[in-house]
Amino acid sequence: MSHTYDFVVAANRLPVDRVTGEEGNEGWRRSPGGLVTAMDAVMRGRDGAWVGWAGDPGEAPAPFDDAGMQLHPVPLSEQEIADYYEGHSNDTLWPVYHDVIITPTFKRSWRGAYRAVNKRFAQACADIAAEGATVWVHDYQLQLVPEMLRELRPDLRIGWFNHIPFPAVELFAQLPGREEILEGLLGADFLGFQRTEDAGNFLRAVRQYLDLDVTGDVVDLGERQVRAAAVPISIDVEGLREIVESDSVQARAREIREQLGNPEKILLGVDRLDYTKGIRHRLKAFGELLADERLDPSKHKLIQVATPSRERVKAYMDLRDQIELTVGRINGDFSSIGATALTYLHRSFDREEMAAMFAAADIMLVTPLRDGMNLVAKEYVTCCADDGALVLSEFAGAATELSDAYLCNPHDIAGLKQQIMKAVDAPAPQRRQRMDSMRALVSENSVQQWAKNYLASLEAAPKAPSTQAAS
Template identity: 70%
Template sequence: MENERYDLVIAANRLPVDKLTGPDGEVSWRRSPGGLVTAMDAVMRGRDGAWVGWAGDAGDAPAPFTDNGMELVPVPLSAAEVADFYEGFSNDTLWPIYHDVIVPATFHRSWWAAYKTVNQRFADAVCAVAAEGATVWIHDYQLQLVPAMVRAQRPDVRIGWFDHIPFPAVELFAQLPWREEIISGLLGADFLGFQRKADAENFVRACRRLARLSTRGEHVQTVDGRVVRASAVPISIDTAGLDELARTPEVQARAREIRESLGNPKKILLGVDRLDYTKGIRHRLKAYEELLRDNVIRPPDVVLVQVATPSRERVEAYRQLRTEIERTVGRINGEYAAIGSSAVEYLHHSYGRDEMAALFQAADVMLVTPLRDGMNLVAKEYVACRHDGDGALVLSEFTGAYHELKSAYVCNPHDIEGTKRVITKAITDPVRERRKRMKSLRKVVGAKDVQTWATNFLAALEHAPHRPEEAEDA
């Protein structure tokens, strides 16, 4: 694919494939799970498109290659850049700021230098494969400088950027020493998409207060006279695909096996999270432990299954979190587990799509209780898998999903007493009430799937204004 150009170029921190090395050393690639990959598959089908991203290993990048009809363009990262750009600036500087500083952010000028270097490398790769007048869609907080870097080289292309995580209030964003550079980087785009209206408003407010730019509604006027629109385009999931998967005999049988392996409890509570301090796992365990202490629930009638997918284990805050959670799980089981049954089944590894669908089918109550989350697709995935019309979703009001899934059992995870009441209600509500809520939730998730999200984003990008007078007419 050398010297080939594409009408649609996707840029994200990671390629949509995972590297597999066989016993004989032969390398193959497996399509990654996740909503973004599913969405881009639908968008690229029948289009001339390429995906720019890191392949996941430090060192030299593989040559560009084709996977299932999608052209993949790997970007190299050295071991030092993985440490400074990804683990450092992206996940120890930006991530805390963008998630309400649940843990303190760390600021290092060397990390910022690496962030700029890697963003320029991504921008160069995008420009090298984008056709004249191409659409370029850049994703997430790791690549916030890429829009302006691409525009500097290729003013002919249409540039969109989507933020998969929250965008912070201006008072938090202001802590970043490089705040104006990030604003300028993002304003290289024609259209900026966010999960929530509040996130888009936070960005526009940061432009006005920190960069002293003129704003009007969703529009920001740049120093070079362009107008950039920032708006909410909440992401979703492959609803039909998950619903179909959950109905298969294999998944149905596996769901029954899971219940049997847990001793056929009356109620299974389920948490599925990346092991991250933003996900509220510690608060969830505290609420659950107090319900056990208060004798509201008791094993073997009730069990909590907590899946905690490994995450960023070279970052100190994550290592500390894992230690604390495992210590808490051990204490709860030591205090409340019955012989032959656990109070908490703790699983520190990831699962495939089929196993997750079975877990969703097996769980009577789904606990989605982050302290802050851009969207949280697990909430939508649980709903999509409940074709039986039963099940209860306990949902934090600090997720993007809350703004769409209003029929869930809503909680403030910081309020332990309130969370306990909501969990108890989800466990004890009559079947009729649970089914009424689930019917409403499934209607929302069914109407707004991942293909709808991608279509809406690209339509907003296509019609984004170029000049102030176009913004006035919008």
């Protein structure tokens, strides 16, 4: 066996993107995000490796080192990308786990591909994990890996974390192969969720469909026990603060305001272009506030960033058409020559530009219809001015922690409009008090602390009696 590792992370994607230099030479660029930062710190202290797909179809590159992080690519064919990732993961599981906002598609061939790819990930982890190692599996794409991995390597300590919601039993019931998902997850020693409600949904599903004993947050399998609990994820607070406090980012924030004509209030939305994010509801509310003359297009400007996402999935193509039609109507009705009411940006931005937008914005609109956490809310709280305001959907996991936001039900357009206007009209001392409270909470719960909390829970989970690897 080649080199083995004491700590292995398994996620659908590796934490790098392939890039081509000016001279045509190919390399790798570290992906932004708190998860990568947290795992990097953990792996450096534990002799760790990351297992995931490199992003291109076909044969996987050989394992490689990226800035001290050991990466082990897993291959996916074009057909597997279509069936496992775009199909079962994102056209079946994703809508079911997000309250069936759109109708999920169920295909047996997709389930077969999902099973095959999960088995490949499990084998990749088993091949590189040292005796008694810890393996941390991430997210809904890899829900069968824990059980498959336990069958291969019962000596391992296995954890799984769900970055998205876990649905209510009544919605989970629609899923073909629902028992297979539950059994797959119960291969772990500890299952982490964003909210207590998500863990509760999982435990109720286990009780109903597997007829297992559940006491508190522990499932009794007879030969061993599995714990399921909330461990809400966060952001790299210090890293983001360092970026936003830099002279260049502060200058860019001022420039953004100047480019918009120095309005009284800048409203900002930053989302993946996804039907779960409530972008259409937000735009409808903004358009109606302009029509009602409660907002003035010369004084109140909205920037909506919609980063491209799953562009080969029809539901996402349709959503883009709907959003861009709405943007055109709003600007057609309320913009003037040289003064646009709504700035719509359908592309990705680096962390510096995003931090500058957060710093420039007076009011952040985070209005998902369902979201596991929504880290954008926490990023805004970290970056914004002391009297910034956050309008936050009560259906985002972040609402459990950020209760001093202006909470809203995005399905209730009248209520959403009311909360936006409360944020716009609130006196500065009130906004400052709310923001101070939220900022303190986010600062105390960084993504590094989240990783420590999760791994402590995994280590404290009941030990399996078997400590011998399968032959």
